[in-house]
Amino acid sequence: VSTQSTGARNRGSDEVRDPKNQYPAELLRRFELCFSPPAAQKPLSIRQITADRIGTLVTIRGTVTRATEVKPAMTVATYTCDQCGSETYQPITGIQFTPIDMCPSKECQTNKSNGRLYLQTRGSKFVKFQDVKIQEDSDQVPVGDTPRSMTLLCRGENTRLCQPGDHINVTGVFLPVQRTGLKAMMGGLMSDTFLQVHKIERMKKGFEEASMECLPEAEARTLAQEPLFYDKLAASLAPEIYGHDDVKKALLLLLVGGVDRQTQGMKIRGNLNICLMGDPGVAKSQLLSYIDRIAPRCQYTTGRGSTGVGLTAAVMKDPITGEMILEGGALVLADQGICCIDEFDKMNESDRTAIHEVMEQQTISIAKAGILTTLNARVSILAAANPAYGRYNVKKSVEQNIQLPAALLSRFDLLWLIRDKPDANADLRLAQHITYVHQHNTHPPREVEPLDPDLMKRYITTCKQKDPIIPESLTEYIVYTYVELRKEAREDPRNATFTSARNLLAVLRLSTALARLRFAEVVEREDIDEANRLMEMSKFSLVDDETTARRQRPVDLIYSIIRDLQKGSTVVKFDDARQRCIAKGFNPEQFDECIDEYERLNIWHLNAARTRITFIQ
Numbered sequence: 001v002s003t004q005s006t007g008a009r010n011r012g013s014d015e016v017r018d019p020k021n022q023y024p025a026e027l028l029r030r031f032e033l034c035f036s037p038p039a040a041q042k043p044l045s046i047r048q049i050t051a052d053r054i055g056t057l058v059t060i061r062g063t064v065t066r067a068t069e070v071k072p073a074m075t076v077a078t079y080t081c082d083q084c085g086s087e088t089y090q091p092i093t094g095i096q097f098t099p100i101d102m103c104p105s106k107e108c109q110t111n112k113s114n115g116r117l118y119l120q121t122r123g124s125k126f127v128k129f130q131d132v133k134i135q136e137d138s139d140q141v142p143v144g145d146t147p148r149s150m151t152l153l154c155r156g157e158n159t160r161l162c163q164p165g166d167h168i169n170v171t172g173v174f175l176p177v178q179r180t181g182l183k184a185m186m187g188g189l190m191s192d193t194f195l196q197v198h199k200i201e202r203m204k205k206g207f208e209e210a211s212m213e214c215l216p217e218a219e220a221r222t223l224a225q226e227p228l229f230y231d232k233l234a235a236s237l238a239p240e241i242y243g244h245d246d247v248k249k250a251l252l253l254l255l256v257g258g259v260d261r262q263t264q265g266m267k268i269r270g271n272l273n274i275c276l277m278g279d280p281g282v283a284k285s286q287l288l289s290y291i292d293r294i295a296p297r298c299q300y301t302t303g304r305g306s307t308g309v310g311l312t313a314a315v316m317k318d319p320i321t322g323e324m325i326l327e328g329g330a331l332v333l334a335d336q337g338i339c340c341i342d343e344f345d346k347m348n349e350s351d352r353t354a355i356h357e358v359m360e361q362q363t364i365s366i367a368k369a370g371i372l373t374t375l376n377a378r379v380s381i382l383a384a385a386n387p388a389y390g391r392y393n394v395k396k397s398v399e400q401n402i403q404l405p406a407a408l409l410s411r412f413d414l415l416w417l418i419r420d421k422p423d424a425n426a427d428l429r430l431a432q433h434i435t436y437v438h439q440h441n442t443h444p445p446r447e448v449e450p451l452d453p454d455l456m457k458r459y460i461t462t463c464k465q466k467d468p469i470i471p472e473s474l475t476e477y478i479v480y481t482y483v484e485l486r487k488e489a490r491e492d493p494r495n496a497t498f499t500s501a502r503n504l505l506a507v508l509r510l511s512t513a514l515a516r517l518r519f520a521e522v523v524e525r526e527d528i529d530e531a532n533r534l535m536e537m538s539k540f541s542l543v544d545d546e547t548t549a550r551r552q553r554p555v556d557l558i559y560s561i562i563r564d565l566q567k568g569s570t571v572v573k574f575d576d577a578r579q580r581c582i583a584k585g586f587n588p589e590q591f592d593e594c595i596d597e598y599e600r601l602n603i604w605h606l607n608a609a610r611t612r613i614t615f616i617q
Helices: 002-013 106-111 182-187 217-224 229-235 245-256 284-294 349-361 398-402 424-440 453-463 472-491 501-517 525-543 546-551 554-564 574-583 588-600
Strands: 057-067 071-081 087-091 117-119 125-135 149-155 167-177 192-202 261-263 266-268 274-278 298-302 313-317 324-328 338-342 363-368 371-376 380-385 414-418 571-573 604-606 612-615
Touching: 057 149, 057 192, 217 453, 229 245, 229 501, 245 274, 245 284, 245 380, 245 414, 245 453, 245 501, 245 525, 274 284, 284 298, 284 338, 284 380, 284 453, 313 363, 324 371, 349 363, 349 380, 414 525, 472 501, 472 525, 501 525, 525 574, 554 574, 554 588, 571 574, 574 588, 574 612, 588 604
Parallel strands: 149 192, 274 380, 274 414, 298 338, 338 380
Antiparallel strands: 057 125, 057 167, 057 324, 071 087, 071 117, 071 125, 125 149, 167 192, 261 266, 313 324, 363 371, 571 612, 604 612
């Protein structure tokens, strides 16, 4: 009976009740209103959002570093009076609010009953709320500055649209936060700011704005058909740095990347991992800095300045909710990009083991503070390191000079040892190159003019859209080359690296990257040979010593390779011998010189059609 009388009293008092006690529009609204940016509006960086943009609709670009759990946030608070039973509504627009204590109804004011208000959870309205923190991309940060960050407040359907490591374009209203309590007393006239999110757009491509940066397909095919285009692209990488032709080719393939393969319950990575190890002063850090500038998505760290937590993910306490959340590290932020790690040998062993899972499984498994999750880290690792004694010590073995665990070395597809050998002619050319660059601030003139960095970046972005396949006709050849590689590693006592199935996968990744670079759909035999040549040159840099170089000429080494192809017969196919020698790192001119020289010595005879080499008994 009392309930009916209270309801009747409320219905009768609706007509004369104060208008602020009527149903607010937020409680009756069943839709969300969001604004989209104009189509021609380009996203800005965080440092371009200044005080004159407060209260305006802006679009910014950045990388998500932290995303909290989705929590309910109150938008309309409903109270019930314990004296008159009337309902009072309080719309909430900010992050914090002060609850109403006294009943504002006309009946309580007339009777001066001072009715107390009690919050009714069922009558209040809640929406989904998420706090996201974004950071500037590496290409937006000026040299010498630290990346800036901004807090995003997401409500309703704008939640759960991004996670740490995602690159996003976000549109919203730039607003200030009113400080309260001690912060207001300490801060004075300053105020914090945030972005009220209206639209979030995730970048699904490997590079930002990939659709805008791609070249037209016809233009890309025209570039790919140019003669010596592969060598021209490699020479366009850091043209101010002298030499290192094969290293630049490997870094070019690192930028393009191979093709990911996913089967049921297993994933084979397509990203390449390269380690540059060498003496001081051979431009390792300069190569890493150039890759950091030309790759649209890249993170640059150093060994001593990085920890295992800083590379993978850190557990932080959320300042709003007080819960433990994950904040992504450098490898998570470089997802689908490149992570350059300089001074790799200076890292602590415990920190270095944190990237083992990333280099092969491309994920980061976290089990900290009750958080069990797996983050994506589809990243290519480019590491630079010095030998264990600062410089390469020729009196020590390769294992003693490198001093990295075999489990880590096997995860690198290519391991280059760059040595600073004294050579009069090479030193003269290097000194002339350095003085010219220092005087004119550009590279010396060359026969082939390097490509513009923007054009090369757009071409690489276009190549990454191709997914070439390996035909069945090349399967037997790939298997044969791998078996021969294992055989040589078993028989050669100077082999410093462990040959495993990862080397076979590295050849497949390099060959698919070469096919992408040619803008082709199918891998060809020349791609396999070039991949084997790069693998052979990287291993040759580890076992190359001065005594071997003085004792044997390239012509004599090529003769040994052709003689091994005999297998009890006196006839060797010319094409097989040529491809085998090129895969070992020799060029066609050296192969032809060997054929002519040993034919003059009556060691073998080459037929007129140049298809068969016959050994003379």
